[in-house]
Structures are given as structure tokens and as C-alpha cells.
Amino acid sequence: xxxxxxxxxxxxxxxxxxxxxxxxxxxxxxxxxxxxxxxxxxxxxxxxxxxxxxxxxxxxxxxxxxxxxxxxxxxxxxxxxxxxxxxxxxxxxxxxxxxxxxxxxxxxxxxxxxxxxxxxxxxxxxxxxxxxxxxxxxxxxxxxxxxxxxxxxxxxxxxxxxxxxxxxxxxxxxxxxxxxxxxxxxxxxxxxxxxxxxxxxxxxxxxxxxxxxxxxxxxxxxxxxxxxxxxxxxxxxxxxxxxxxxxxxxxxxxxxxxxxxxxxxxxxxxxxxxxxxxxxxxxxxxxxxxxxxxxxxxxxxxxxxxxxxxxxxxxxxxxxxxxxxxxxxxxxxxxxxxxxxxxxxxxxxxxxxxxxxxxxxxxxxxxxxxxxxxxxxxxxxxxxxxxxxxxxxxxxxxxxxxxxxxxxxxxxxxxxxxxxxxxxxxxxxxxxxxxxxxxxxxxxxxxxxxxxxxxxxxxxxxxxxxxxxxxxxxxx
Amino acid sequence: xxxxxxxxxxxxxxxxxxxxxxxxxxxxxxxxxxxxxxxxxxxxxxxxxxxxxxxxxxxxxxxxxxxxxxxxxxxxxxxxxxxxxxxxxxxxxxxxxxxxxxxxxxxxxxxxxxxxxxxxxxxxxxxxxxxxxxxxxxxxxxxxxxxxxxxxxxxxxxxxxxxxxxxxxxxxxxxxxxxxxxxxxxxxxxxxxxxxxxxxxxxxxxxxxxxxxxxxxxxxxxxxxxxxxxxxxxxxxxxxxxxxxxxxxxxxxxxxxxxxxxxxxxxxxxxxxxxxxxxxxxxxxxxxxxxxxxxxxxxxxxxxxxxxxxxxxxxxxxxxxxxxxxxxxxxxxxx
Numbered sequence: 001x002x003x004x005x006x007x008x009x010x011x012x013x014x015x016x017x018x019x020x021x022x023x024x025x026x027x028x029x030x031x032x033x034x035x036x037x038x039x040x041x042x043x044x045x046x047x048x049x050x051x052x053x054x055x056x057x058x059x060x061x062x063x064x065x066x067x068x069x070x071x072x073x074x075x076x077x078x079x080x081x082x083x084x085x086x087x088x089x090x091x092x093x094x095x096x097x098x099x100x101x102x103x104x105x106x107x108x109x110x111x112x113x114x115x116x117x118x119x120x121x122x123x124x125x126x127x128x129x130x131x132x133x134x135x136x137x138x139x140x141x142x143x144x145x146x147x148x149x150x151x152x153x154x155x156x157x158x159x160x161x162x163x164x165x166x167x168x169x170x171x172x173x174x175x176x177x178x179x180x181x182x183x184x185x186x187x188x189x190x191x192x193x194x195x196x197x198x199x200x201x202x203x204x205x206x207x208x209x210x211x212x213x214x215x216x217x218x219x220x221x222x223x224x225x226x227x228x229x230x231x232x233x234x235x236x237x238x239x240x241x242x243x244x245x246x247x248x249x250x251x252x253x254x255x256x257x258x259x260x261x262x263x264x265x266x267x268x269x270x271x272x273x274x275x276x277x278x279x280x281x282x283x284x285x286x287x288x289x290x291x292x293x294x295x296x297x298x299x300x301x302x303x304x305x306x307x308x309x310x311x312x313x314x315x316x317x318x319x320x321x322x323x324x325x326x327x328x329x330x331x332x333x334x335x336x337x338x339x340x341x342x343x344x345x346x347x348x349x350x351x352x353x354x355x356x357x358x359x360x361x362x363x364x365x366x367x368x369x370x371x372x373x374x375x376x377x378x379x380x381x382x383x384x385x386x387x388x389x390x391x392x393x394x395x396x397x398x399x400x401x402x403x404x405x406x407x408x409x410x411x412x413x414x415x416x417x418x419x420x421x422x423x424x425x426x427x428x429x430x431x432x433x434x435x436x437x438x439x440x441x442x443x444x445x446x447x448x449x450x451x452x453x454x455x456x457x458x459x460x461x462x463x464x465x466x467x468x469x470x471x472x473x474x475x476x
Numbered sequence: 477x478x479x480x481x482x483x484x485x486x487x488x489x490x491x492x493x494x495x496x497x498x499x500x501x502x503x504x505x506x507x508x509x510x511x512x513x514x515x516x517x518x519x520x521x522x523x524x525x526x527x528x529x530x531x532x533x534x535x536x537x538x539x540x541x542x543x544x545x546x547x548x549x550x551x552x553x554x555x556x557x558x559x560x561x562x563x564x565x566x567x568x569x570x571x572x573x574x575x576x577x578x579x580x581x582x583x584x585x586x587x588x589x590x591x592x593x594x595x596x597x598x599x600x601x602x603x604x605x606x607x608x609x610x611x612x613x614x615x616x617x618x619x620x621x622x623x624x625x626x627x628x629x630x631x632x633x634x635x636x637x638x639x640x641x642x643x644x645x646x647x648x649x650x651x652x653x654x655x656x657x658x659x660x661x662x663x664x665x666x667x668x669x670x671x672x673x674x675x676x677x678x679x680x681x682x683x684x685x686x687x688x689x690x691x692x693x694x695x696x697x698x699x700x701x702x703x704x705x706x707x708x709x710x711x712x713x714x715x716x717x718x719x720x721x722x723x724x725x726x727x728x729x730x731x732x733x734x735x736x737x738x739x740x741x742x743x744x745x746x747x748x749x750x751x752x753x754x755x756x757x758x759x760x761x762x763x764x765x766x767x768x769x770x771x772x773x774x775x776x777x778x779x780x781x782x783x784x785x786x787x788x789x790x791x792x793x794x795x796x797x798x799x800x801x802x803x804x805x806x807x808x809x810x811x
Contacts, residue, residue, distance in 0.1 A: 005654055006653065006654055006657035006658060006661070007650065007653065007654065045650070048646065191485065191489070195489075195492075214675070217675070217677070218675075415513075415514035416675050416676065418514065419512050419513055419514065419674050419675060420675075422512045422674075423674075447488060447492050448491065448492060448495055450492075451491075451492035451493070451495035451496040451499070452495050452496070452498075452499045453499070454499070455496035455497060455498065455499025455500035455501075455502075455503065456499045456500070456502070456503040458496070458500055459499075459500045459503035459504050459507065460503065460507070462665060462669055463507065463669060463670065463672045464507070464671075464672050464674075465671075466677075
């Protein structure tokens with residue numbers, strides 16, 4: 001179920017009605033159970049039979065965590081339970097998300113060895129949000145294994161943590177330690193929190209339906225043209241910038257809506273985006289972009305690989321590995337792996353040459369220069385993120401880097417592309433506001449400032465929306 | 477103390493609401509004037525007031541959306557139940573239900589106690605899709621009228637039909653719910669607040685068509701009012717053998733179901749009619765070739781209401797005069 005749908009609106013009306021009746025006093029088991037039920041409806045709306053997946057994933061981690069507590073004194077048994085749980089979760093992820101890639105790769109290898117083998121086409125409808133909730137579910141078991149979290153006694157409470165509908169299909173990836181305790185805390189509805197939630201929902205819808213969907217329509221229409229031989233460089237650059245803005249607004253918009261919904265229902269979800277396009281280093285970029293995934297990768301992949309503890313060289317290799325895994329997490333496609341590796345190399349270069357280490361203030365011009373490098377690398381990497389295959393990515397990159405200007409005749413629809421640049425303004429405005437706050441000490445937006453934004457965004461939402469398209473991160 | 481706090485909270489909320497309202501008003505004044513559409517302000521797209529499609533009709537076609545395929549294929553609503561009771565099925569693409577219109581044909585059929593049902597679908601649909609509908613839902617009409625140009629008799633389905641065939645019933649029901657609800661919401665919203673189009677992506681409400689679940693016919697609630705002449709193709713094709721393989725399969729299936737096939741066509745611009753005579757001879761079925769004299773379309777492809785009336789009534793008269801049709805429908809010769 002998408003947030004931008006009539007069916008979701010109906011489901012949410014029910015959820016809010018429950019919040020102000022059964023859930024009014026807080027600590028209401030009935031309200032929480034109803035939320036779990038609604039979350040399962042939300043998930044099953046896509047393909048009802050896939051409910052089995054999320055229930056299997058939850059049940060596995062519930063049983064494994066309880067069992068690990070039961071064998072607290074036997075490290076081997078604890079490890080076995082952990083591995084079993086990881087195997088089930090990664091098995092689900094692998095079968096649904098990577099089966100096609102594995103079959104394709106196996107077919108290519110067989111062909112390389114000179115055998116003539118037909119690779120069976122693997123076409124499976126990907127369960128939405130699979131990557132998000134399996135990561136969330138795995139983090140719970142790992143935290144219990146590490147002794148950072150007691151095993152949850154109640155199955156449905158753990159189930160609500162995994163399936164909580166605002167963040168179920170595209171994050172933020174919430175840690176059990178940050179969520180489960182909220183189920184016991186009194187959550188009385190407060191007008192201020194409710195309006196703040198409403199503001200976040202409105203901002204998210206604006207970013208998604210006005211900015212991301214309008215830019216997305218342009219990108220869909222002109223992306224292939226931008227990859228054509230001799231396409232004007234400005235067209236290729238426009239597509240890369242538009243897609244980077246689309247991706248940000250699509251995903252940050254989703255995260256805003258998720259946080260807003262959670263607020264209104266009495267929960268707090270972590271921030272997932274913090275103006276990544278003002279980052280002056282790669283390290284900072286990943287602290288601002290998809291924050292919860294970056295933190296997950298750090299805690300559950302980078303640190304277990306040894307992190308920085310095994311010397312600087314190993315740290316760089318670990319960084320590269322983490323980014324490659326992060327790329328693969330996005331999708332079973334070589335382009336995503338290359339995208340991850342590219343950012344891994346960039347981050348490794350930055351760290352290896354000590355360009356942007358913590359605690360070392362960069363001089364202003366150097367900082368500006370590295371800021372430009374970071375942002376240009378990000379925009380160029382969009383070619384890999386959006387392209388259907390590597391050939392198309394290289395073609396767009398080649399065109400973008402081949403010069404400046406609209407060479408020859410203006411391409412078809414060029415006037416629309418020019419108009420598209422105006423639709424990137426909200427992205428720059430949003431980042432500028434954060435920059436002013438961080439660098440010039442301008443405080444966070446007050447209620448009056450938010451009210452002014454809200455009025456304008458509401459009008460734009462009602463009159464400037466484009467044909468709805470699915471959230472990009474649903475496919476991950 | 478509590479009262480003072482409450483009053484302060486109320487004042488703050490009132491101030492924020494006022495500011496939001498002022499900002500909304502300011503945006504509504506400024507945005508429609510911004511010359512961002514290659515130096516021009518945006519197109520202001522306001523929906524007109526649409527006609528009433530009737531209580532048995534559902535939203536079917538507008539803005540590049542066609543719901544009929546999935547609704548019919550997955551048997552949602554009561555359409556297929558009504559199709560099962562039909563004596564005569566009409567098949568064709570969008571030209572058929574807009575050229576042989578319900579408002580002219582159904583009252584005539586009612587006089588004879590005949591039930592008509594249209595399985596026509598838009599998007600240049602071919603005959604394979606309705607054939608699949610007939611087989612899947614085991615439809616057994618007494619007569620099947622196929623109205624269409626030669627392309628309809630080739631193998632294949634439209635992209636919309638392809639999607640409908642690949643969908644589950646659950647997906648089809650969700651699509652129907654979402655698209656219809658979104659349409660209802662937007663028509664109400666943009667009746668008061670225009671959609672601002674900076675990209676020349678005009679909303680296509682030239683034709684807005686509902687579909688009757690009772691008769692299966694499209695019911696336009698908005699239609700263009702153009703007058704474009706129809707005519708036969710200047711260079712008629714002479715070799716029609718390409719249309720035969722699928723037509724034979726189609727005809728065989730109808731024969732197995734005991735249905736009589738009748739071929740016809742709704743006039744359009746540059747129309748080929750040679751396939752009708754060819755198939756009539758090859759398959760041994762009647763064909764009705766319409767007159768193109770004075771027949772005009774509303775948009776270059778679909779007949780306007782006036783011409784549709786002429787063509788529909790003329791078709792019905794010829795159709796009922798065919799002895800095979802009278803036999804199949806059990807109409808007394810003296811009727």
C-alpha cells in the first residue's frame with residue numbers, strides 16, 4: 001500500500017480514530033494490537049500471500065532471541081541460534097531479491113566455460129520493503145546476541161516493531177532498542193506533536209508529489225534521449241541533477257511522511273535525511289543521507305569486519321566492502337554494485353589521504369573545493385543508480401562530461417527540461433535553510449515559519465502534483 | 477494558570493492557522509502568474525461539469541486510463557453477469573461503442589425483447605482480448621457483431637490488455653478502487669481549484685467515458701464537438717490473406733458456441749473496408765458495410781453523436797433484415 005493512495009487514506013483514518021479513542025490513555029494493549037493488525041493489512045495489501053514472509057521473519061527472530069536467552073551460558077548454542085536466524089532472514093532476502101542476479105551470473109559463468117546452457121528466467125514479484133524489514137529484524141537478533149537488548153517476551157509486540165506501517169516498506173530502519181520501549185511508554189496525544197506530525201506529512205507529500213513526481217516524469221521522458229549518441233551535454237547533466245533531486249525528494253519525502261504518521265500515532269522514528277547536499281565530505285554525506293542505513297551498515301557490517309581496529313589499510317578495505325554491500329542492498333544489479341564501489345573508493349580516498357578527518361578543520365577554499373567534488377561525484381553516480389544497464393550509464397556519463405551547452409538543435413521537449421530546473425528550487429531551499437541554521441546559527445524553524453511553508457506547500461500540493469508514481473525505494 | 481496556558485496555546489494555533497491561510501492565498505495569487513512555462517504562465521486546467529452517466533455506470537476511460545479491460549477480464553462488478561445474459565454481443569475498439577451507440581441501439585433492441593451487451597474496449601484493442609473474455613467467462617450469445625478495421629483481425633493484444641491479463645483479480649480490484657476514487661476526488665478538486673500545468677501535459681478530458689455495467693456500453697459524459705469528414709482509403713488494399721488465420725480461429729470458437737458472426741465497421745478517416753467482403757466470403761458470414769456519406773467524427777477517429785445516431789440506426793435496420801440474424805435471434809419474419 002502506498003502512502004499516496006485512497007486505500008491508505010482509509011486505513012489511516014481508522015488508525016487515527018483508534019489513536020483518539022482506544023489509544024488516548026496510552027499503554028493501551030488494544031490500540032497496539034489494532035496497530036499491528038493494520039500494519040499487516042498495510043503489508044498484505046500488495047500481495048496477501050507475502051504476509052507469510054514477514055510473519056516467518058518475525059517468528060524466526062522471536063524464537064531465536066528467546067532461545068539465546070535460554071542458553072545464555074553456552075556461547076556455541078547462542079551463536080548457532082544467531083546463525084540460524086541470520087540464515088533464514090538472508091535466505092528470504094536472497095531468494096526473492098537476488099535469485100535473478102544469481103541465475104544470470106551462473107548462466108554467464110557457464111557460457112564463459114564454453115557450455116551451452118539455457119538460464120531459466122527468474123521472475124518473482126519482489127515483496128515490498130523486504131530489505132528494510134529483514135535488516136530491522138536481523139538487528140534485533142544481533143543486539144540480543146550481543147547482550148544489548150533483552151529478548152522480547154511478546155510475539156505481537158515484536159511483530160509490531162517489525163511491521164509498524166509508517167516505516168515498514170521504506171524505513172527509516174529502526175532499531176529494536178529505539179522502538180520497543182516506546183510500546184510501554186504512556187503516549188497521550190498532544191496538539192503540538194500532532195501538528196508537527198501533520199507538518200512532516202505535508203512536507204513529505206509536497207516533496208514526493210510536487211517535486212519528485214514532476215521531475216520523475218521529465219527523467220522518464222528524457223533519460224534515454226540523454227544516453228543517445230551525441231546527446232547535448234546539458235540534457236545529460238539536467239537528467240542527472242533532476243534524478244538526484246527526484247531521489248532525494250522521493251526518499252526524504254517518504255521518511256518525512258513516515259515520521260509524521262508515527263508522531264501522530266504516538267511514536268518517534270529516527271531522522272533519515274539531514275540535508276545531504278550541503279555535505280562537505282563523503283563521510284559527512286553518509287551521515288546525512290539515508291542515515292539509518294549508514295548506521296546499520298556501520299554497526300552490523302563495518303564493526304564486525306574489524307572497523308578501524310585492524311589498522312588503516314584494513315579500515316579502507318572494510319569501507320570499500322561496506323559500500324559495495326550497501327550498493328547490493330539497493331538492488332540485484334551490477335549498476336548498484338558499481339555505484340556502491342564508486343562511493344566506497346571515494347570515501348577510501350578521502351580517508352586515505354586525510355582530506356576530511358574529524359576534528360581537522362578544513363580551510364574555507366579547500367572545504368569548498370572538496371564540497372564541489374563530493375556533490376559532483378554524487379550527481380555523476382546517479383547515472384549508475386538510475387541506468388538500466390552499465391552501457392546506458394556510461395553513455396550518459398560520457399555525454400554529461402563531453403562539454404557544456406546545448407549542442408546543435410534543441411532536443412525535443414527542451415522547454416520542459418528548462419522548466420524542470422524551477423522544480424528543483426525546493427530542494428535547494430530546504431538545504432539552504434539547514435545551512436543557515438548550521439553555519440549562521442539561525443534557529444530551527446518556529447511554528448510561524450512552518451505555518452507559512454505549510455500554506456504554500458498545501459496550495460502547491462493541490463495544484464502542481466504530477467501523475468503519481470511509486471516510491472523508488474519500495475523496490476528495494 | 478491552566479486557563480492562561482490554554483488561551484496562549486489557542487492564540488498560537490490561531491496565529492499559525494492565519495499565517496498558513498495567508499501563505500496559501502499568496503501562493504494562489506502568485507503561482508498561476510509565474511512565467512516558467514517557456515516564458516508563459518501555466519495552463520490553468522479546470523474540469524468542466526460532467527453529465528450524469530447513470531447509476532449503473534462506472535468510470536472507465538479518461539486521461540490515458542482504461543479500466544474496462546481488467547474489470548471485464550477479472551469479472552469485477554456485474555458486467556460479466558449481464559454479458560452472460562446477452563443475445564447479441566458487440567465487439568470492437570473505441571470506435572465501436574462511440575459509433576454504434578447504446579442510446580440508439582438498446583431502445584430498439586428492447587422493443588424486440590433482445591438483450592445487447594458491448595465488450596468493446598479502447599486502446600486500439602484487437603479481437604484476441606474479447607475472444608479470451610468469451611472463453612474465460614463462457615459467454616454464449618446468439619449473435620456476435622464485430623466492428624473494426626482490418627488490424628483488429630490480426631493476432632495480438634493491446635498493452636492495456638496485456639497488463640490486465642497479467643494482473644491478479646486482487647490487483648484489478650485495487651486498481652479500480654484507486655483510479656475511480658482518485659478520479660472522483662480530482663474532478664471535485666479541480667472544479668474549484670485549477671490544476672497548474674507548467675509542462676504542457678494537458679489533462680485529457682476531451683473524452684470522459686463511463687461504462688454501463690448493465691449493457692457494457694461506453695457512456696461519454698464529455699466529448700469533443702468537432703466535425704471531421706470520414707472517407708474510404710484512397711489506396712484500397714487488395715490482398716487480405718493476412719487477416720485470415722486469426723479470423724478463422726475466432727470464427728471456429730464462435731461456431732462451437734453456436735453464435736452467428738456478423739462483420740461491420742464504423743466509418744473513420746482513411747478507412748479500409750475490403751477485409752469485410754473478403755472475410756464474409758472466406759468465412760461465410762454476413763457483413764454490413766456502412767455508408768460514409770455525410771458521416772463525421774468528433775476528433776478525426778470517433779463519430780460525433782449526430783453521426784453515431786445515423787450510423788447506429790442504419791446498422792440496426794440492415795442487421796435485423798439479415799435472414800441469418802433473424803434465424804439466430806428467433807425473430808419472426810413478419811415482425
